[in-house]
Amino acid sequence: GALVYQYPRRTIxxxxxxxxxxxxxxxxxxxxxxxxxxxxxxxxELIALSTVNSAIxxxxxxxxxxxxxxxxxxxxxxxxxxxxxxxxxxxYLCGAREGFSSYEQYFxxxxxxxxx
Amino acid sequence: xxxxxxxPASLVLQEGENAELQCNFSTSLNSMQWFYQRxxxxxxxxxxxxxxxxQSGRLxxxxxxxxxxxxxxxxxxxxxxxxxxxxxxxxxxxxxxxxGAGTKLTIKP
Numbered sequence: 206g207a208l209v210y211q212y213p214r215r216t217i218x219x220x221x222x223x224x225x226x227x228x229x230x231x232x233x234x235x236x237x238x239x240x241x242x243x244x245x246x247x248x249x250e251l252i253a254l255s256t257v258n259s260a261i262x263x264x265x266x267x268x269x270x271x272x273x274x275x276x277x278x279x280x281x282x283x284x285x286x287x288x289x290x291x292x293x294x295x296x297y298l299c300g301a302r303e304g305f306s307s308y309e310q311y312f313x314x315x316x317x318x319x320x321x
Numbered sequence: 322x323x324x325x326x327x328x329p330a331s332l333v334l335q336e337g338e339n340a341e342l343q344c345n346f347s348t349s350l351n352s353m354q355w356f357y358q359r360x361x362x363x364x365x366x367x368x369x370x371x372x373x374x375x376q377s378g379r380l381x382x383x384x385x386x387x388x389x390x391x392x393x394x395x396x397x398x399x400x401x402x403x404x405x406x407x408x409x410x411x412x413x414x415x416x417x418x419x420x421g422a423g424t425k426l427t428i429k430p
């Protein structure tokens with residue numbers, strides 16, 4: 206079956222430092238990977254969508270300079286939170302899909318980021 | 322404006338009662354997914370339901386595209402059904418997925 210792994214599951218970083226998280230698709234080829242953030246007491250917000258053979262599209266309020274994403278192959282993606290501050294804390298989820306549109310998106314368990 | 326409106330925000334029921342959760346969307350839909358969010362945050366996929374009705378045990382999801390709504394019905398609720406339920410819609414024409422704000426369901430004995 207299709208599985209998505211995320212690493213690490215939990216991480217703590219000091220304010221102003223950076224933190225990299227990874228997303229691995231197993232059992233299928235992820236033609237698109239989306240990264241989301243759930244801030245405390247809020248729902249998930251889309252950060253960016255990375256589709257194979259296309260540029261990574263960032264949502265309003267999220268930039269490549271702050272959240273650089275790498276999607277080097279069809280099974281792996283990573284995202285870094287640069288210069289993390291308190292407002293960056295939350296649960297970061299990656300969702301991966303095989304195929305284009307009209308296909309279920311599979312989600313990883315998330316990386317919970319705490320910023321001290 | 323908000324493209325996915327989930328209701329109610331919270332729901333408290335007695336064990337054995339039925340729960341009805343709703344999602345309304347304001348733009349054209351490609352697909353709808355329903356999730357249960359575990360206390361530690363990870364998502365459990367309940368339904369991938371672009372249209373029509375799907376059932377799994379005590380859970381039923383119905384998506385009516387024309388009416389721009391999707392519902393999740395839980396019959397004979399149990400205490401273990403308590404938690405947060407999220408709907409997520411994929412917009413027609415792109416692959417963006419927007420989550421609803423969630424329904425916090427509490428089932429009392």
